Amino acid sequence: MNTHYFSRRTFLRGLGVTMALPWMESHTVWGDVSSAGLKLASEAPIRMAVLFSGNGFHSKEWWAQGEGKQMKLGSVLEPLTDFREKLLFIRGLYNAEALKGNIHSSQTGNLLSGAPLASGGEIRSGTSVDQLLAQRYGRSTKVPSLVLGCEKSNPSVHKNYSMLYSSHISWTSPTTPTPLELYPALAFDRLFKDDVSRGDKSILDAVLSDAKDFRRQISANDQRKLDEYLDSVREVEQRIEQAGQKGELQGWRPTLSAPNIPRPPNGIPQDIAEHMRLMSDILVLGFQTDTTRLTTLKLNNDHSSLRFPNLGVDYMIHHLLSHSDTADWLKVNQFFIQQLAYIARKLEAIQEGERTLLDNTMLMYCSSMMTGNHNNDQLPVLLLGGGGGHIQGGRILDYTGKPNRQMCSLYLSMMDKCEIRLDRFGDSTERLAEV
């Protein structure tokens, strides 16, 4: 544990206090792992992925009983049957702030941060757990984190909350939802496109200097907005500087050094199943090549308008379907959980030393509500994978009625596995001891 490697300023940022400049200068970056001292890289690192789907699940088929191989699963979870021994079924967690606003948007935008959401014209949430990790733990890889999505965000305001809340669970800062990559090909490029064009560095230096000049002349609010730009330029610059310089990875090497699947075709696939599969493949590939250790995959929006002609369910969009408990709703639920199973299966097939890649991963699946009726006083949460041997699967954790049942408590526990130990996160100061 070496959090002192990070400046206080950065640390504060992570907690949702935006301070501007200079950004991450004390940071070590990809290719400089040993001096970062995050971990002597003798064994495979821990990866974390968050999968999300909106509108909850079937009210009667989200359950689990028993332990290990004997665990029995509700129909929604049927696709995970093979992974029961690596599954943590977590019941009873909630996000207190999400109870306060209206429905949908305000139940989603703070799912990974536990932060209060601003309504009306404002946008304010909190830095999400994946991005907090990205800003620290993610620095050791070429791409700090991948933020993927399979449904275009909805450009309107719903019930006095911007719909960007229902389209983003990942937040770079309290005012900056991380833009989603919807194009499989561009996500692939982000991981593997290395060619740095001549002149890029000069251009970025120049515009960075522009932004610094402007910064002095604008209001504090605008400065905060401009800092998004400054930070972005710096990160791109750093990536350019690091391009082609392989760091000294002491001991451990990823099992794959270059992609073993072709670059996906341009555009967004018409078929939603194909879209999800490509994104899942990229997620796995990013982990396997150790190009990134953090990925958020938002399979659809909360208040989603996806249809599922592939399942023969195209007469009703996801959101409206969620208001029923029909067989088709169940079918759609299973389809989403199949994505988790697909990823898990691929990860399990990759051997990293003694363990599989699945053993070195924490796959979290969550939704904004329990069922389609907006009830979020407890949320559906799954954790799959060994977390580097730190997580014992095949268990059911039930926090119903317990005082410490914040989602943020789970996040504190998960960050511990990555050796990012914080005293508090969001609305929690305690860990979930059982995780």
Place this chain on the structure above:
Amino acid sequence: MNSNWPRTFSALALVGITTCSIHGAAARSLATQFTEEIQPVLKQFCFECHNPEKHKGDLDLTRFASLEAMLKEPTVWEGVIEQLHLGEMPPKDEPQPSAVERGRLFEGVSAALDEAARAHAGDPGAVVLRRLNNAEYTYTIRDLTGVNSLEPAREFPSDSAAGEGFMNTGNALVMSPALLTKYLDAGKEIASHAVLLPEGLRFSAHNSERDWTDDSLAQIREFYRKFVVDGGDAAANQGGRLPLERYLGATLTERTALSNGTKSTAVLARELGLNARYLATLWEVLNPQKTQPASLLLDELRLRWQQARPEDAPALAATVAQWQQALWKFNSIGHIRRHLGGTDGPLAWMEPVSPVTTKWDVRLKLNPPTNSNEVVVYLAAGDAGDGSAQDYVVWQQPQLVVPGRPNLLLRDVRTFARELAVRREQIFASTSRSLDAAAEASTPSASWDLAALARRHEVDPEILGAWLDYLGIGSTAQPQLDYFTGRVEKSGEYDFIRGWGSPETPLLIANSTAQAVRVPGNMKPHAVAVHPSSTLNACIGWRSPISGPVRVEATVTHAHPECGNGVTWTLELRRGALRQRLAAGVSQGGSPVSVPPVESLAVQPGDLVSLIIGPRDGNHSCDLTDVELRLKGAQEWNLNAEVSPDILAGNPHADGQGNPGVWHFYTEPVSGATGTLIPAGSLLAHWQSTSDSAEKTRFAAEVQSLLTTGVTASTPAADAQLHRQLAALGGPLFAGARNRLGNGVQSKTGSAPGPEWGLDPQLFGRSPGGTAADPADLLVSAPSLVEIRLPADLVAGCEFVTTGVLDPARGVEGSVQLLAQTTRPNLSQLQPGIPVLTAAESTAQHRVETAFEDFRQLFPAALCYTKIVPVDEAVTLTLYYREDQHLQRLFLDPAEIAQLNRLWDELFFLSREPVLLQSAFEQIYEYATQDRPDMVKSFGPMREPIQRRATAFRQREIEAEPSQLSAALRFAERAFRRPLTPAESQELRALYGQLRTEELPHTEALRLTLARVLVAPAFLYRIEQPAPGPKATPVNDWELATRLSYFLWSSTPDEELLQLAESSRLRDPDVLAGQARRMLQDSRVRRLAEEFGCAWLHIHDFATLDEKSERHFPTFAGLRESMYEESIRSFTDFFQNNRPVPSLLEADYTFLNGALAEHYGIPGITGTDWRRVDGVKAYGRGGILGQATTLAKQSGASRTSPILRGNWLCETLLGEKLPRPPKGVPVLPELPPQGLTERQLTEQHSGSPKCAGCHVRIDPYGFSLEAYDAIGRRRSIDAAGLPIDPRAKLADGTEFAGLDGLRDYLLTTRRDAFLHQFYRKLLGYSLGRGVQLSDKPLIQEIQQKLAGRDQRIADAIELIVRSPQFREVRGRDFVTSN
């Protein structure tokens, strides 16, 4: 609650800047109200839950101890009002305040809030720094580059909305490393569309040099096309013609008006879309103001024009066109070299031709018609349209010429014909005897003497001699052959393929080796091949050295079968003048044709057996023909074996036995081969073939009878032909007589029966005045027409030859046109296409030349070379050929010429023509001079000038760099929407310089500089620099221009706005308002329609809506673009035409194409064109409620949803706030249960007490729209076939039915709510933030001020742009607390 107001107000209080009116009298009464009316009610009904301990809903109301405290956090109190209004608070199961208490609380809080709003009215609010959203970025790029096909944001993450629900709110517009990378890539992509020009840069839809060159070419062609017509044959470099008919037509149609000055040529030109300059010039020429010097052609044109009516314009134009053809010629571009420094070749594409000559040569082929015995030749002399002074013409020695005969002077024709006619009688009378004599002479072993034979048979020896020659008896007349004389030393680069003939064609070649090669036709080993030309056969003759029978075999093989149309072949026997065809046919396609062997052909020494190869149908391409010829008699002959080893040994060539002169290689015309063939089947043919002497005698008698009696209707065709042959004065029997008579014949025999031929010899040799001249010349004075009748049988095949000149004695200053032809000519006026004859160096010649030049100047055959890229050559050095001086001279003003020059310069610059030309030259030089050493002379001189040009061009490219960099800086200025600071200019130049030092070439460095501009914060963000301190101040003019243009156009300010900003005038609110009105008229306001109008209605991007079941609505995907277009067009119309805001609901028109009209069931509208359609209310349309977009968007994937529609109506159109849905909402069944309509299903759901509270407010609106299905079609029954019930009963008891009822309700009862909501949204959009309490007075002001003015949209927008909110920005140090 974390919204703006609490922070704002505490901030105001802290810095103490407010001159708060709350301390006035009203405030005191409000303060009293607070303590006496508000607080007690709160205490009694609210504090129970909203206290510091319970803090229900994060709300503690106990802390508001005073009015001041309350006014610090008005948002909290807005929430309180809202809860009261919705009836949400206090909760139903808690004690409720009385109506009076509730009203008191409501009024008290409202009054306080109103006071707060007034106090801070006009606050610009917190507008967060705005990044250009994807739409704004795209539009901005398009407007900056002028390229509307660019889609730079296509793969950007989609934007989000905030504030009032629009995508132009800074909070929701985020940046990330991934997005920044996309901006950088997009910037580079856009920069790749920059076209670097000599003086700067522009942008193109394309990003390759090839496309830019094509663009440039297209621009020049487009320029030309405005003036010219492309007529004629494209391949022949036609085009660029003057559309003269239209101009002449205009002068004729408007002659009166133009003459009396009621209309000017300029006005007429504008009316008709003609070129004013040329029309004026033409008018001036046709109506000269002062007397013009005589100008032959123009004078005549004027005359004709004066008499012409409007419908004569085409004929007039056609005459001009004929003269254009006569006065100009066109050259191949490939032959023009002088513009590239060459010293030979034509000067230009279009060159003047002067049809002026000093002598007129006539060679007139006479082909008599078969049905007439005469040919008439006319010799015409016209006065060339300028009077007949000195028009004395000499037709020099007119005569008849035919190969093989002495020439016959026209002067002698009359006598000559008369003599021959007499002679014919003598010949015919002695036919029988002559033939008998011939029979005797043809007996084998006969030895005879002509004179004795004639005597014995009592025939004139001359006549008998002619018969014997004709019949091929005796060897006196060997046929004359036209031998190949040229030696072909190698063919197809093979020196073993040699032969005779022309290097082109015809020729004969032989392969001396056993090697098969292609030349490019097939040359087999030891082959002999021939190649005819288009007019000449290639012939191989075997001249018999023996007497006796032979067998003849021949094979003909088309040796170049891949192309061409094959050849004809003929095998023939020639004896004297006699020719006998043995066989004939066609060979094509590579298969050998074996000529049927000719058995036992009796030959005599000197007989010629020939194989003749001719072009088929005059087409001699690819006609190389392999030939074999073998003869077998006492000896054997084989052409191939005997001549192929040494073909060049001689022509004629010896045979294998050493007989000299056996093989003959020659040519003959394809048509009109010399020699005579006796008609097969005729009496004479029978005479010839029989060996029985009695029969011979009988046939001889019959031939005589035929000749003397003449042809009757019953005469067989062969005999009729025989008669024609033998009776012809030009025929074989008269050869002797013709030779004997010759020229200068004097009549000995007196007049003969029949017509008088030719002319009176007395007419020759003297001028009309009587002066002596060459005795064979015919002298006339123009105008003159001499008609000459000639005997057809004498002149068939002859040429009539003469030369016309002006009489050197008396015609020196004459000018005439001459014609000699066999039809009656009309030379009564000057004819195009016929040269004018003058004496050399004469004044007349100068006058005619000048007249032609006058005409050429006004009527060039082409105005310009519109092809530009030459198409007439297989190989041409010229890449782009410019010739447009006539267009410039006649049509263009200096500005247009400058524009054209600039376009050409751009084309040369972009294509790097001088550099390309240099390399093209080197290749062509190499290629051309290798095969054609003579071309060195032509190409050599060009090398140095071409090199010099290329060097100069490279230098020019370097010199253009600074101006291109300056252009990039100007682009930056446009992109940043304001002038660059000196530091910015310097930095941009420095970046460019640095990139150059990184060894990037100029173009790349410049493009990267452009990319840097496009990724700069000053471009991507709408940066505004507030004044220091806390006070709001007006934004500067540039920022204001940007605010206005992004509000109305979602894009960068245009030139006019920038100029107003530059001159600091935009800050004037009247100027600003005027600009807003101007901009609303512009087509770019379509973007406002989409970004504001459609976004407000939640149908933004409807064209990609993917929420409908394909199974239920297969037509939807094909219609959604049209549906969206209707909404966009409706809003665009609304803004552009300053419509009243209520028209959004009540318009009785909409915009439709055929497909959408069909969807709506509106008849009579077809096709893909969009049009405004009126009277649509009758079909249940008109206004936003009747649009498929809103109806479909607020429906499910397969069925309607009254709840969605009702909710949308409440929230979006009326601005009502609805409480959060309760927990534990019952679950809806998957499909409507049998027998329930969608309405009943909704009613069932909403009937639950948990839900009813809200749904009674929402659902009725939705029910009223139930007569529209889930994709907006009208319906009377639902999907299950149950009848629709569109009646609605609102919570307050109001009842109405259907869309009409709903619309009326909204326009009357809810009019204010609708207007308020619309203005609120419009204001929020215009400011890019959520509307706040302090905006309330402005919204009220708009609504009230426009009440008497129809609520017109432009008025509302004017009030907005004049407001302080819109024009000001909060001070930099306006402190907000967190």
